[in-house]
Amino acid sequence: MSKRPFPVVLVTLQKIVGGGQTLATMDDGRKLFVWGGLPTEEVEVQLFRKKNSFAEGYVINVLKPAKDRIEALDQDSYISTSPWQIMAFASEQRHKAELIKEAFDLHHFKLPKKIEVYSDDHEYGYRNKMEFSWYWDKAANQLDLAFYGRGTHSKIPVAGSHLAMESINKTALAMRDLLRAHHATGFSLKTLLVRANQKGDVAMQLYVKSESFKPFREIDIAALGVKGFEVIYSNPKSPASVITKRLQAWGSLSLTDTINNVPFSYLAESFFQINLPVYEQALMDMHKWVDPAKPTVDLYSGVGTIGLTIGADDLTLVEINEAAVCEMKANIERLKMKHAHAVHAPSEKALDFISGNATIIVDPPRAGLDKSVINRLIEAAPARIIYLSCNPVTQARDIALLAESYSITSHRGYNFFPRTPHIEHLVVLDLT
The missing domain is CATH 3.40.50.150 (Vaccinia Virus protein VP39)
Structure with a gap:
């Protein structure tokens, strides 16, 4: 028997709470935590989780917008990555x-x-690290970069993120195009980690699901415009991009940045601000x-x-x-x-x-x-x-x-x- 879909509900949003969602109360008295909405707004919300005492969802239609609502730059994916794109920056600070x-x-x-x-x-272009998933369009037989939908296992195809530095989006798209030419499918890939320093140098790691993944030609890697590149087999049983085995390496995965006049080096996968x-x-x-x-x-x-x-x-x-x-x-x-x-x-x-x-x-x-x-x-x-x-x-x-x-x-x-x-x-x- 197929699983019943979660309903759409009409609510008036009240206040932003600690997790970043906006709070509402449903007709049955349950608290509803909403992504993509602002206080005072009347909205239609697609639920994606229901518990005995609360529910969660995201806005699919704004009937009465708040005064500080603005248009999100990443229209399709902002709820996944940066759900406060919809408010004026002064409101975010407050x-x-x-x-x-x-x-x-x-x-x-x-x-x-x-x-x-x-x-x-x-407000944008500040992130020096992004991790993309992959989306396979069955109708077009085409690979795309992707982010996971908020609260779901679905994926949203993207061409980058406005949060990321320009060099990150540029090289991520170059990697997507190389994989298309490589005839890779979304089912063979796990994630793409792209990291850049303040000069725009980029190190990139492609996480794949099979140890037998076909290696790339060095001439094709060089054309990506990156400082360093790795193909990494990551155990598909783990939802995270863990390094199980390094399959191919090119260039240097070490980046350098200066923080208050002190130079630091770090690897693409290392924690760094x-x-x-x-x-x-x-x-x-x-x-x-x-x-x-x-x-x-x-x-x-x-x-x-x-x-x-x-x-x-x-x-x-x-x-x-x-x-x-x-x-x-x-x-x-x-x-x-x-x-x-x-x-x-x-x-x-x-x-x-x-x-x-x-x-x-x-x-x-x-x-x-x-x-x-x-x-x-x-x-x-x-x-x-x-x-x-x-x-x-x-x-x-x-x-x-x-x-x-x-x-x-x-x-x-x-x-x-x-x-x-x-x-x-x-x-x-x-x-x-």
């Missing part, structure tokens, strides 16, 4: 400040000053709170871009990802930082490095700080903690726990990801 406030209100914690969200006003100009401003703001006379401990340090740019000479960097630690060590050696030490460990297993005489920097994943890290911070009582977060909700939770010993000296939001709901927030905590 909503992000409100979401930071609500995150702290949720934990009964009042921030000491008005919330500011910094932006360099570049997506929006470097805004990140540089965050680092400059953080630098003001680092005491050069004290050791610096940088937890969740990635390839070391925070500690190696703003940390004191006596620097310890802790990171769980082995590839990132290798890149970090290479950066330390190249920068000739004799008193910087890379530690390959999860932060919750490196608690002995948290000491009372050090400045502690934390930039955890969305889940926030492990409880053991919070307990150790309270026990060791460092004079200052600099906490950069990609999730103000978990940051507020952690700071509420630290508040028994610390007070907030400074805080600022950053719009690292314009046209999306994602927010970065910096809080400087001083021992009371």
